[in-house]
Amino acid sequence: MERFQKTRIEAFSDGVFAIIITLLVLEINVPEIDMHNSANQLTQALIHLFPKFLSWVISFLMIAVIWVNHHRILESVKLIDRKFFWLNINLLLWTSFIPFPTALLGDYADNKMAASFFGIVLSFTAIAFVLLRLHLVRNPALRHEAVSEISAKRALKRSVVFGPLLYWLGASMAWIIPVLAWCIYLLIPFFFIFPKLKSTHE
Amino acid sequence: MERFQKTRIEAFSDGVFAIIITLLVLEINVPEIDMHNSANQLTQALIHLFPKFLSWVISFLMIAVIWVNHHRILESVKLIDRKFFWLNINLLLWTSFIPFPTALLGDYADNKMAASFFGIVLSFTAIAFVLLRLHLVRNPALRHEAVSEISAKRALKRSVVFGPLLYWLGASMAWIIPVLAWCIYLLIPFFFIFPKLKSTHE
Amino acid sequence: MERFQKTRIEAFSDGVFAIIITLLVLEINVPEIDMHNSANQLTQALIHLFPKFLSWVISFLMIAVIWVNHHRILESVKLIDRKFFWLNINLLLWTSFIPFPTALLGDYADNKMAASFFGIVLSFTAIAFVLLRLHLVRNPALRHEAVSEISAKRALKRSVVFGPLLYWLGASMAWIIPVLAWCIYLLIPFFFIFPKLKSTHE
Amino acid sequence: MERFQKTRIEAFSDGVFAIIITLLVLEINVPEIDMHNSANQLTQALIHLFPKFLSWVISFLMIAVIWVNHHRILESVKLIDRKFFWLNINLLLWTSFIPFPTALLGDYADNKMAASFFGIVLSFTAIAFVLLRLHLVRNPALRHEAVSEISAKRALKRSVVFGPLLYWLGASMAWIIPVLAWCIYLLIPFFFIFPKLKSTHE
Numbered sequence: 001m002e003r004f005q006k007t008r009i010e011a012f013s014d015g016v017f018a019i020i021i022t023l024l025v026l027e028i029n030v031p032e033i034d035m036h037n038s039a040n041q042l043t044q045a046l047i048h049l050f051p052k053f054l055s056w057v058i059s060f061l062m063i064a065v066i067w068v069n070h071h072r073i074l075e076s077v078k079l080i081d082r083k084f085f086w087l088n089i090n091l092l093l094w095t096s097f098i099p100f101p102t103a104l105l106g107d108y109a110d111n112k113m114a115a116s117f118f119g120i121v122l123s124f125t126a127i128a129f130v131l132l133r134l135h136l137v138r139n140p141a142l143r144h145e146a147v148s149e150i151s152a153k154r155a156l157k158r159s160v161v162f163g164p165l166l167y168w169l170g171a172s173m174a175w176i177i178p179v180l181a182w183c184i185y186l187l188i189p190f191f192f193i194f195p196k197l198k199s200t201h202e
Numbered sequence: 203m204e205r206f207q208k209t210r211i212e213a214f215s216d217g218v219f220a221i222i223i224t225l226l227v228l229e230i231n232v233p234e235i236d237m238h239n240s241a242n243q244l245t246q247a248l249i250h251l252f253p254k255f256l257s258w259v260i261s262f263l264m265i266a267v268i269w270v271n272h273h274r275i276l277e278s279v280k281l282i283d284r285k286f287f288w289l290n291i292n293l294l295l296w297t298s299f300i301p302f303p304t305a306l307l308g309d310y311a312d313n314k315m316a317a318s319f320f321g322i323v324l325s326f327t328a329i330a331f332v333l334l335r336l337h338l339v340r341n342p343a344l345r346h347e348a349v350s351e352i353s354a355k356r357a358l359k360r361s362v363v364f365g366p367l368l369y370w371l372g373a374s375m376a377w378i379i380p381v382l383a384w385c386i387y388l389l390i391p392f393f394f395i396f397p398k399l400k401s402t403h404e
Numbered sequence: 405m406e407r408f409q410k411t412r413i414e415a416f417s418d419g420v421f422a423i424i425i426t427l428l429v430l431e432i433n434v435p436e437i438d439m440h441n442s443a444n445q446l447t448q449a450l451i452h453l454f455p456k457f458l459s460w461v462i463s464f465l466m467i468a469v470i471w472v473n474h475h476r477i478l479e480s481v482k483l484i485d486r487k488f489f490w491l492n493i494n495l496l497l498w499t500s501f502i503p504f505p506t507a508l509l510g511d512y513a514d515n516k517m518a519a520s521f522f523g524i525v526l527s528f529t530a531i532a533f534v535l536l537r538l539h540l541v542r543n544p545a546l547r548h549e550a551v552s553e554i555s556a557k558r559a560l561k562r563s564v565v566f567g568p569l570l571y572w573l574g575a576s577m578a579w580i581i582p583v584l585a586w587c588i589y590l591l592i593p594f595f596f597i598f599p600k601l602k603s604t605h606e
Numbered sequence: 607m608e609r610f611q612k613t614r615i616e617a618f619s620d621g622v623f624a625i626i627i628t629l630l631v632l633e634i635n636v637p638e639i640d641m642h643n644s645a646n647q648l649t650q651a652l653i654h655l656f657p658k659f660l661s662w663v664i665s666f667l668m669i670a671v672i673w674v675n676h677h678r679i680l681e682s683v684k685l686i687d688r689k690f691f692w693l694n695i696n697l698l699l700w701t702s703f704i705p706f707p708t709a710l711l712g713d714y715a716d717n718k719m720a721a722s723f724f725g726i727v728l729s730f731t732a733i734a735f736v737l738l739r740l741h742l743v744r745n746p747a748l749r750h751e752a753v754s755e756i757s758a759k760r761a762l763k764r765s766v767v768f769g770p771l772l773y774w775l776g777a778s779m780a781w782i783i784p785v786l787a788w789c790i791y792l793l794i795p796f797f798f799i800f801p802k803l804k805s806t807h808e
Contacts, residue, residue, distance in 0.1 A: 008216065008273065014412065015220030018419030022427065022500045023224065027232075030431075030507045039517040042508075046521065057497070064493045071412065086395050089266045093259070096224045103232045104244075113241035117248065193490050210620065210677065217624030225628065229636075288799050291670045295663070298628045305636045306648075315645040319652065418614065422621030426629065426702045434633075434709045443719040446710075450723065461699070468695045475614065597692050 004080040009088060013070060016092050020099065021063045027103035028052045051109035054182070055118075059102040061189035066095055066125060068192075069159075073132055076147045076155075084135055084142060091128035097121055115178040118185065119171030126163030133159050162191075206282040211290060215272060218294050222301065223265045229305035230254045253311035256384070257320075261304040263391035268297055268327060270394075271361075275334055278349040278357075286337055286344060293330035299323055317380040320387065321373030328365030335361050364393075408484040413492060417474060420496050424503065425467045431507035432456045455513035458586070459522075463506040465593035470499055470529060472596075473563075477536055480551045480559075488539055488546060495532035501525055519582040522589065523575030530567030537563050566595075610686040615694060619676060622698050626705065627669045633709035634658045657715035660788070661724075665708040667795035672701055672731060674798075675765075679738055682753045682761075690741055690748060697734035703727055721784040724791065725777030732769030739765050768797075 031045035070091070077084070101118040108114035133156040136143055143152060166188055174181035233247035272293070279286070303320040310316035335358040338345055345354060368390055376383035435449035474495070481488070505522040512518035537560040540547055547556060570592055578585035637651035676697070683690070707724040714720035739762040742749055749758060772794055780787035 004273070008212070010412075011213070011415070012216050012220055012269065014416055015217060015419060016224055018416055019221055019224040019423055021496070022420055022423040023228065025500055025503050026228065026427065026430065028504050030504070030511050033512075036512060037514045037516075039515055042512060042515050042517040046517070056501075060497050060500070061493075067416065068489075071408070082397075085270075089263075092223070093262055096227055096262070097258075099227050100230050100232070107232050108235075108238060108244060110239045111241055111244050112239075113244040113248070195486075206677070210616075213617070214620055214624055214673065217621060218628050221625055221628040225632065228632065284801075287674075291667075294627070295666050298631055298666070299662075301631050302634050302636070309636050310639075310642060310648060312643045313645055313648050314643075315648040315652070414614070415617070418618050419621055422618055423625055425698070426622050426625040429702055429705050430629065430632065432706050434706070434713050437714075440714060441716045441718075443717055446714060446717050446719040450719070460703075464699050464702070465695075468692075471618065472691075475610070599688075 004082075004085050006074065006077065006080055009080055009085065010074055013074075013088065013092060014067075016096060017063060017067045017070070020096050021060055021067075024056050024059055024063075024099050024102060027099055027106065028056060052106035054186075055102050055106035055109075058182075058185050058189070059098050061193070062122065062185075063095065063098065065189050065192045066091075069129055073129070073136070076136065076144055076152070077142055078144045079142045081139070081142060084132065087128065087132050087135055091125060091132065094121065094124040094128055098125070109182075110178055112175050112178055115174035115181040116171045119167045119174060119181060122185070123164045123167035123171065126159070126167055129159050129163055130156065206284075206287050208276065208279065208282055211282055211287065212276055215276075215290065215294060216269075218298060219265060219269045219272070222298050223262055223269075226258055226261055226265075226301050226304060229301055229308065230258060254308035256388075257304050257308035257311075260384075260387050260391070261300050263395070264324065264387075265297065265300065267391050267394045268293075271331055275331070275338070278338065278346055278354070279344055280346045281344045283341070283344060286334070289330065289334050289337055293327060293334065296323065296326040296330055300327070311384075312380055314377050314380055317376035317383040318373045321369045321376060321383060324387070325366045325369035325373065328361070328369055331361050331365055332358065408486075408489050410478065410481065410484055413484055413489065414478055417478075417492065417496060418471075420500060421467060421471045421474070424500050425464055425471075428460055428463055428467075428503050428506055431503055431510065432460060456510035458590075459506050459510035459513075462586075462589050462593070463502050465597070466526065466589075467499065467502065469593050469596045470495075473533055477533070477540070480540065480548055480556070481546055482548045483546045485543070485546060488536065491532065491536050491539055495529060495536065498525065498528040498532055502529075513586075514582055516579050516582055519578035519585040520575045523571045523578060523585060526589070527568045527571035527575065530563070530571055533563050533567055534560065610688075610691050612680065612683065612686055615686055615691065616680055619680075619694065619698060620673075622702060623669060623673045623676070626702050627666055627673075630662055630665055630669075630705050630708060633705055633712065634662060658712035660792075661708050661712035661715075664788075664791050664795070665704050667799070668728065668791075669701065669704065671795050671798045672697075675735055679735070679742070682742065682750055682758070683748055684750045685748045687745070687748060690738070693734065693738050693741055697731060697738065700727065700730040700734055704731070715788075716784055718781050718784055721780035721787040722777045725773045725780060725787060728791070729770040729773035729777065732765070732773055735765050735769055736762065 028049065031042070031049060033041040033045050035041055080088075098121065101114075101121045104114045105118045133152070136147075137149070137152045137156050140149065140152075166184070170181045170184035170188075173184060230251065233244070233251060235243040235247050237243055282290075300323065303316075303323045306316045307320045335354070338349075339351070339354045339358050342351065342354075368386070372383045372386035372390075375386060432453065435446070435453060437445040437449050439445055484492075502525065505518075505525045508518045509522045537556070540551075541553070541556045541560050544553065544556075570588065574585045574588035574592075577588060634655065637648070637655060639647040639651050641647055686694075704727065707720075707727045710720045711724045739758070742753075743755070743758045743762050746755065746758075772790065776787045776790035776794075779790060
């Protein structure tokens, strides 16, 4: 039975996350203005780019959250089998797609489809986490001894609730008011960064 | 006789693979539509991008397969000589070219040349693997003791059959019906991800 | 209480810095000229790109300085808690934004807003360092034993003076004469690279 | 006296080299043709891209050669001081600029300025190596004990002859016939990859 080296998969995944989080900014293009040295015109152009900046910040923080989640999963893993490897590639696939919906959201800030599409793509990264956690629940041999079945199942349950469900909520709200979707997308990473908010509601 | 550190070459190659797999998405540009907030128009535009998305997924999975193959070769290697180093650079060269034929395939989905070109470039990555394996068969001193000549030769033979030959099949089919080439390109990584399909046919 | 592995955060941050410093060059586009083989026209076009080259060099050196500063902070750190992790993400966020103001500065070399915007963004990277150092002053448990409270406080004080204040000076000067801002931005990394200049003035 | 960790500088430099070598391909844009599914037109367009492909291969191999040279220098180094660090940043600066002259050379294949500019930029990477080697000759304390002064000086001398001088030869030839410069640029990495050619002429 084939086994993969945990360290190389960790390094490869970290490399991919570091590159995605940095590539995002390439989707923000320098604005074009008529009068080259007009500070007023450039200020106006930069203000119009606000949705691009905001969608960039949201995605940046979301990828940071993905990195932390990935970090936690790998901490609980002892062995990596073929299936875990390809489920991890599935996570990297959807994560590395994020620059596209981010640029779309920034360019079409008030378009319901753009706001919904963003949430749907992000929900696939969340489902990828659910599948990884499900695989760990079903295969105790892959887990560190310190990780009990109860805690693995609890982590799985939480990855469902605070994962795809939240993104689908955002993607649905987009069809009512796009701004509502933006708020949900922005709240998700902050919910995660300041865990006191989360624990109060649990 | 010059020797290279295996760890640094591994790290350098992993870095290159991680970057290529992530850069691919930059070739998918945000579509332009007339009515900025029309969800219908944007949905139509996204549906038209389907070939771009599909060519991106195919290349993403192929680079993941290349990573796994590279991982396996380096596991069987003990020492790295000058020739192995440059044969490895040859592999990285063709792999890092993949974003171009991927973008070409996505933009010209029904063009026979684009579909064929993709297969030809991918076949060069496969030939690079054949050359690396051939070098290991000829130089037992580079292999780990546990790797017998028989298994090195078997790995070489398999890298020919499941490598360039499959891509050339796709590149040839492209001149009959481009869609057929797409199917073959899509099947190659899945053939690899679900090895049961492969072993049944061996 | 959650702890993060210092090595993985170091590797992730280094990866992000290495990518940003390399991406910068992508913002310099090949100029277009009428007569394809006219050496004169191309020379003229390259001379016109001078502000692009200069803004690229300034940002390249600034990111190198950020790398050195980050290196020094992590050398004094023993443990990484949740807050340090997110303050580090804050630093990476602003650093990875640098390619945008760099391209803006290069494209609008004589625009007061562009010259000011550059300094403001860079000041946020400097504030991120101040926040990291402040966190270390307040939490002795995170520091190595060899790092005394006095030296931690001195490092904090210096990160304020040689950090945001210098960038704000540049950003303010931009509104008088943009060229003055350019000079300050160029001097900051040189001030750092040749520390004798700095120590003479302390 | 400040010392830098060799491993982190090695990792940072390797990261930068891996990114540059991979970014190069982004400068090759998908060609535009009138008839979307005409294999003939696309074949013609790809043939016209030949200078882009060739300049990409040349730069790819040159960066691989830079990686090998960097690898050898760091192997002979024991300690890294502040000056060595900034001379290394100088090397990374010029190396990370390579995508621009590469794109220029590919776009203006028959322009004397483009062919000359390429050689001049590459000569700066070679000068950066000369400066690093000079610093090691002058500071024996930074070298491993096994590296004698004679071998350090010989390495310095070789880095002058097979470095800037060859690139300046190419940059000068460009003003006579651009094709001649292309040949020299192509020969430099091959000279290095097949060292028997080099040793015969020494």
